[in-house]
Structure formats: C-alpha cells, structure tokens
Amino acid sequence: MQGMVEMMSIEQMYQDIILDYYANPVAKGLREPYQVEVHHVNTSCGDDITVRLAVQGGALKELSWDGVGCSISMSSMSMLAEAVAEKDLATFDTALAEFTRLMHGKGVVVPDELILGDAVAFAGVAKFAARVKCALLGWKAVEDAVTRIKGSTDD
Amino acid sequence: MDIEAIRADFPILKRRVHDLPLVYLDSAATSQKPQCVIQAEVDFYSHHNAAANRGAHVLAEEATEAHEGARAILADFVGAKPDEIIFTRSATDSINMVATAFANATMYAQQGLPVDARFVLNPGDSIVVTELEHHANLVPWQELCKKTGAQLRWVTVSRDGSLQIETLESLVDSRTKLVAWTHVSNLLGHQIDHRPFVAAAQRVGALTLLDACQSVPHMSVAVPELGVDFMVWSAHKMLGPTGLGFLWGTRQALAAMPVVETGGSMIAQVTMESSTYLEAPAKFEPGVPAMAQTVAAGVAARYLMTLGMAHVESHVRQLSAYAAARLGSIPGVTVLTSADGDPVSAVSFMVDGIHPHDVGQLLDSRGIAVRVGHHCAWPLIKALGVPATVRASFSVYSTHDEIDQLVDAVIACQSFFSRALSHRGA
Numbered sequence: 212m213q214g215m216v217e218m219m220s221i222e223q224m225y226q227d228i229i230l231d232y233y234a235n236p237v238a239k240g241l242r243e244p245y246q247v248e249v250h251h252v253n254t255s256c257g258d259d260i261t262v263r264l265a266v267q268g269g270a271l272k273e274l275s276w277d278g279v280g281c282s283i284s285m286s287s288m289s290m291l292a293e294a295v296a297e298k299d300l301a302t303f304d305t306a307l308a309e310f311t312r313l314m315h316g317k318g319v320v321v322p323d324e325l326i327l328g329d330a331v332a333f334a335g336v337a338k339f340a341a342r343v344k345c346a347l348l349g350w351k352a353v354e355d356a357v358t359r360i361k362g363s364t365d366d
Numbered sequence: 367m368d369i370e371a372i373r374a375d376f377p378i379l380k381r382r383v384h385d386l387p388l389v390y391l392d393s394a395a396t397s398q399k400p401q402c403v404i405q406a407e408v409d410f411y412s413h414h415n416a417a418a419n420r421g422a423h424v425l426a427e428e429a430t431e432a433h434e435g436a437r438a439i440l441a442d443f444v445g446a447k448p449d450e451i452i453f454t455r456s457a458t459d460s461i462n463m464v465a466t467a468f469a470n471a472t473m474y475a476q477q478g479l480p481v482d483a484r485f486v487l488n489p490g491d492s493i494v495v496t497e498l499e500h501h502a503n504l505v506p507w508q509e510l511c512k513k514t515g516a517q518l519r520w521v522t523v524s525r526d527g528s529l530q531i532e533t534l535e536s537l538v539d540s541r542t543k544l545v546a547w548t549h550v551s552n553l554l555g556h557q558i559d560h561r562p563f564v565a566a567a568q569r570v571g572a573l574t575l576l577d578a579c580q581s582v583p584h585m586s587v588a589v590p591e592l593g594v595d596f597m598v599w600s601a602h603k604m605l606g607p608t609g610l611g612f613l614w615g616t617r618q619a620l621a622a623m624p625v626v627e628t629g630g631s632m633i634a635q636v637t638m639e640s641s642t643y644l645e646a647p648a649k650f651e652p653g654v655p656a657m658a659q660t661v662a663a664g665v666a667a668r669y670l671m672t673l674g675m676a677h678v679e680s681h682v683r684q685l686s687a688y689a690a691a692r693l694g695s696i697p698g699v700t701v702l703t704s705a706d707g708d709p710v711s712a713v714s715f716m717v718d719g720i721h722p723h724d725v726g727q728l729l730d731s732r733g734i735a736v737r738v739g740h741h742c743a744w745p746l747i748k749a750l751g752v753p754a755t756v757r758a759s760f761s762v763y764s765t766h767d768e769i770d771q772l773v774d775a776v777i778a779c780q781s782f783f784s785r786a787l788s789h790r791g792a
Contacts, residue, residue: 221731221782230786256723256739257747257754279753281723345723 223335224342225282232329233282238292242275247359251352258284258348264356270299271357276349283333283342288349290330300357306330310350314343367677373763375400375669386733389768394552394580394712394759395737396602400669403605406662417654419631433657436664437647443667444597444614445588452613452620452650453660457579458502460598460613461546463626463650464575465506468544469513470624482622484573487543489515494537494545494572496521496529498746500552503577507546516543523749527554527704531562538566544573549587550580553741553755554702555686555709557581564593573619579603583761584682584711586675595619601659605761606666610659613650620646627652670762678762682711685760689713689769693758696773698780702755712759714741717776720783722754728779729756734772 241248245263252259258280265273274292278285291310295303306326310333313322318338322331336346373379376398381388390398410432416425418433434448441448454460471485487493493507497520511518519537522530538545545567550557560576567574575596581587583604589597596619601610615623625632625643629652634642643649670678686709694701698718703709717725726738737757740747747754758772 221728224727225782225786227786234787257744258723259753279721281721283723339727342723342727 224339226332226335228329228332229286230282232286232289236285237289238275238296239277239289240275241277242273245273247356249352249356249359251348251355253284253344253348256281258345260284260288260348260352262349262352262356264353264360266300266357266360270297271295271303272297274353280348281345283336283345284348287333287346291349291353294328294330295353303357307350307354311347313337314346367673367681367762369763369765375402376763377401379763383733384731389734389771391758391760391764391768391772392735392737393761393764394603394757396608397583397605397761398763399605399607402669403607403662403666406665407607407658410658410661418657429657432661433655436660439664439667440612443671444582445590446614449647450614450617450620452615452647453655454611454613455609456611457577457598457600458611460611461502461575461577462506463613464596465510466626467623468510470626472514474624481624484543484571485623487514487516490541491516492519492542494519494542496547497523497749498529498551498554498743499548500577500579501742501744503546503548504745523746525751527702527750528706529558534562534566538570538572540570542570542572544575546575546577548577550710551704552580552712553714553743553746553757554704555712555714556704556707557710558706560592560594568593580711585679589614601663601666604666605669606663607659610656610663615646625649629653673762681762682760683708685764685766685769686711686713688766689758689772692769692773693776696776699776702750702752711761712757714755714757716752716755717780720779722756724783725756725776725779728782729772729775732775734775
C-alpha cells in the first residue's frame with residue numbers, strides 16, 4: 212500500500228546529538244577491573260558490542276565497552292554509559308524500561324527526559340522498525356550484565 | 367531485451383517510497399513479480415482451485431494438470447525431467463530435506479534396516495562445504511554432523527575472495543559422504559566453477575549438492591550437464607511466488623534417498639503396521655501441495671525463458687560490471703569482489719567510515735532499497751575481514767539509470783556523514 216511509510220527526512224533519525232556521541236564515544240575501550248563481561252550482536256546486521264561492568268553498593272560501576280556497529284548502536288551505547296554510570300540499579304531499571312517503551316512506541320511515545328536525558332533523541336529512531344534493535348543493543352547488553360551479576364551474588 | 371517493456375510488467379515498480387520512485391536493488395534477497403505471475407495465483411484460486419493429485423472431479427483434474435504442468439515447465443527450465451523436480455517450501459527446506467534424509471538413513475542403518483550406504487554417516491565420515499556458503503547451506507550440515515558424529519570440513523576463502531580450491535584434494539577423501547557448495551555467491555556475486563567439486567566427489571563416490579539460488583534466476587543452468595546429484599533453488603528469487611522451493615535430484619539419488627516427511631499422497635500401500643512409498647517426486651511430497659504457487663512459478667519460468675536466459679545473464683552481468691566500476695571509482699568506496707570471477711547479479715561494497723546500516727538508511731531515504739549486513743554469510747564476512755557490507759543486486763527489470771541513482775546517493779551519503787562528523791572531531 213502506497214504511503215505505508217510516512218515520509219521522513221533523514222535528519223529526524225540522525226539527530227545532531229546522536230552524531231555527537233557517535234563521533235565522541237563515552238566509556239569506549241574495555242577497562243579493568245570488572246565483574247562481568249558480556250558480548251551481544253545484532254544477528255541481522257552484524258553490530259557487535261562487548262560490555263564490562265561491576266556493581267558495588269547497589270550501583271553500576273566500571274562500565275566500559277567496545278564494539279563495531281552503525282551510528283545508532285554506537286551512539287546509543289555511549290549515551291547509555293553516560294546516563295547510568297554510577298547510578299543505582301533501580302535507576303537503571305527505570306531508564307531501561309523507559310527507553311524500551313520509547314523504542315517500541317513506533318515514534319508516537321513521548322519520552323521522559325528526566326529519566327532518559329540525551330537518549331530522548333532516539334525518539335526519531337523509533338519510527339524506523341529496522342533500527343530499533345540497533346538502539347537497544349547496548350541497553351540489552353548492560354541489562355544482561357546486571358542480571359548476571361545479580362545472579363552470581365544471589366547464590 | 368526491452369527493459370522499459372519489462373518494467374511495465376512489474377506493478378510494484380510504479381510504487382513510490384518516501385514520495386520518491388522506488389529503486390529496487392535487492393533482487394538477490396527476493397525478486398519482484400510480474401503481473402502474469404501475480405495473475406496466475408488469482409486465476410488458479412478463481413477458476414481451478416481443488417486438491418491436486420486426488421479427487422475425481424473436474425476441478426481436481428484441472429488443478430492436477432496445472433500443478434503437474436508447472437512441474438514440467440520448471441523441469442524444462444533447468445533441462446531436467448519432471449519426475450526429478452521435488453516441490454518444497456524453500457531452498458532452505460530443500461537442503462534440510464537432504465540433511466534429514468542423511469540422518470534418517472544413518473538411524474535406519476543403526477537398526478540394521480536396508481538403506482543406501484551413500485546416505486549413512488558414521489563417526490569419522492565427513493561433509494565438505496566452503497567458507498562462502500549462505501547459512502542455509504552450512505547450518506543444516508553442522509546439525510547433521512552433530513547428530514551423526516561426522517566431521518564438517520570446508521574450503522577456506524582468502525582475503526581476495528578466492529576459494530583455496532587446491533585444498534579440495536585433501537579435504538575430500540574416502541570418508542567423505544557429501545560435498546555441498548554454492549553456484550553463485552550471494553555476497554561476492556561471482557560464479558564458482560563446479561567442476562573441481564564434482565571431480566573430487568566423484569573420485570571418492572560422495573554425493574554432491576549445489577545451491578543454485580543465485581544462479582538459476584540469472585543464467586541458463588542445464589543441471590544434468592553439471593554432474594551433481596542434487597540442486598536446490600527457490601521460486602521467489604526467480605520472479606516467482608514466495609513459499610516455494612525446489613529440490614532437483616538425479617533419478618538414482620532420489621530413488622536411494624530415504625523419505626523425509628511422511629503422510630498422505632506419498633504412500634503406495636498403508637497397513638496399521640507399516641507403509642510403502644511411491645517413487646519420486648511423490649515420495650517426497652506429502653500433503654496437498656502449494657498449487658497456486660507452483661502454477662505461478664511455472665509462469666515465472668516461462669516468462670524468463672521467453673526473455674531468454676542468455677539475454678537475462680548478459681543484462682545482469684552488464685549491470686554488475688557497470689555498478690562495480692562506477693561504485694569503485696568513488697573515492698572512499700571499496701567494492702568487494704572475488705579473484706575467482708566477476709559478479710553475476712550482485713555487487714557488495716563498503717563506504718569508508720560509514721557503517722553499512724547507516725549507508726542503507728541514507729539510500730532508503732532516497733527510495734533506494736539495498737541489503738545491508740552480513741547477508742547470511744557470516745563466516746565469509748569474517749574471512750574477508752569486514753564487519754558487514756552493502757549489497758546492490760539486480761534482475762531483469764534493473765537499469766543503468768538506477769545504478770546512477772545509487773552512485774549519486776552513495777556520494778550524498780558520504781557528504782552527509784562527513785559534514786555531520788567533521789566538526790565533531792571524528
């Protein structure tokens with residue numbers, strides 16, 4: 212059906228702030244020490260990310276990452292690293308839930324800037340179904356890392 | 367070939383994307399369909415729909431005639447006999463059927479049941495593939511090896527995209543039961559010489575399977591002349607409907623191959639204890655077939671044969687050469703080719719500093735559809751040392767003008783990202 216995809220300028224996706232983080236990544240380069248290392252990929256496009264993390268006193272510590280991927284996946288990881296570094300686990304969970312809600316919102320969800328900070332810039336990306344998993348890659352990796360750390364300390 | 371006349375046959379090419387004319391350069395993923403193919407499905411459902419190969423009424427006879435008529439056309443299309451063509455769900459399904467037949471034969475042998483030894487895999491036996499296979503011609507063999515204890519071996523790919531074909535001699539030995547490889551690479555786009563593979567397999571009595579998904583739609587393939595035992599391809603990449611694939615086998619190979627899926631319409635006799643089975647193709651086709659699709663696939667094959675496969679091949683090869691030359695002349699663009707041959711109908715490339723996914727997005731904003739990513743050939747991507755590629759692929763309806771638009775869009779993409787990133791210190 213014609214017109215199924217709303218006409219959209221490419222600038223709606225590639226917001227300046229997204230390109231800023233792409234050009235100047237945050238917490239990139241794997242560092243010591245860490246409690247857990249996770250490796251996630253986007254199976255369809257080959258985006259590839261490794262995240263290292265520690266949790267101390269209920270807060271995210273020592274978050275570092277490295278990876279190869281598109282501007283959306285790489286900038287999302289950087290923004291995430293900036294937004295949740297040193298924050299407590301509950302804050303991360305809230306941000307993850309809000310970012311996931313935004314990315315699954317087909318571009319009609321209004322994100323909470325107080326929770327997401329600069330990551331609200333991804334509102335435009337949510338209109339492009341094929342790119343949603345790029346934006347979520349880093350978040351899923353950190354979520355996995357947190358889950359593993361919780362699992363190892365709950366024993 | 368009159369490309370404008372051909373384009374008029376494909377209704378989707380009139381579509382606009384982001385308010386721009388569609389430039390469809392993703393035919394290696396799936397081709398578009400001419401109106402006659404679309405109409406063939408409508409006509410079947412409108413006038414002849416009934417379960418083929420059963421029933422004693424007019425519609426059932428018409429459906430059978432149309433369905434079996436399509437088999438004859440498809441056979442003619444690849445120079446084969448109708449009873450050598452098995453209808454499957456997809457080329458992937460065809461490969462999995464052969465893999466499952468090997469697994470079944472191996473289990474039967476373990477119980478002392480009579481079975482053709484060529485399909486039996488014991489620990490220490492091997493299957494040989496190449497490193498440039500589509501995942502569909504790799505993962506089923508990995509699973510088969512897991513089930514049987516057989517060993518998977520492969521011909522590696524050099525950085526220049528060539529197969530280290532001289533290793534075939536040592537890879538294929540007396541314990542090799544199957545050699546499987548692709549006819550045309552879905553990523554580098556070149557044709558692979560089948561002769562060394564056939565020779566190596568025949569030397570030791572191993573079966574052979576050719577993945578022809580990217581060759582049959584674009585060139586004349588007379589399968590009996592190739593010397594392989596099995597060949598697979600799909601309808602949807604050759605202007606035909608989705609949901610239908612083909613398995614061709616020699617009569618000897620199909621007779622020796624154990625049944626895979628069982629049920630109605632493939633049996634000779636059934637008692638409560640056991641059953642006997644029909645000969646191929648019925649032996650491998652339980653259930654009511656995808657008749658509307660087989661009939662439409664026959665129409666697609668006719669359409670291609672009317673154009674003439676030599677003309678089709680010449681057209682897509684010219685487009686591929688033109689695209690490789692024009693893209694390759696853009697500073698900062700690298701065209702990935704194989705030292706083993708020129709691309710047939712697909713050209714993969716990378717743009718320095720811009721991830722393929724971002725390139726694809728920028729192209730889409732100009733109405734240009736390409737494939738980005740690892741193209742279901744992850745091991746090849748790794749062997750070439752690249753993260754992913756952009757792939758432009760062509761069919762009978764593709765034009766030089768569309769390639770010019772692609773080139774302009776790639777340059778615009780470079781300019782967009784260099785403007786966006788230069789003042790940010792990247």
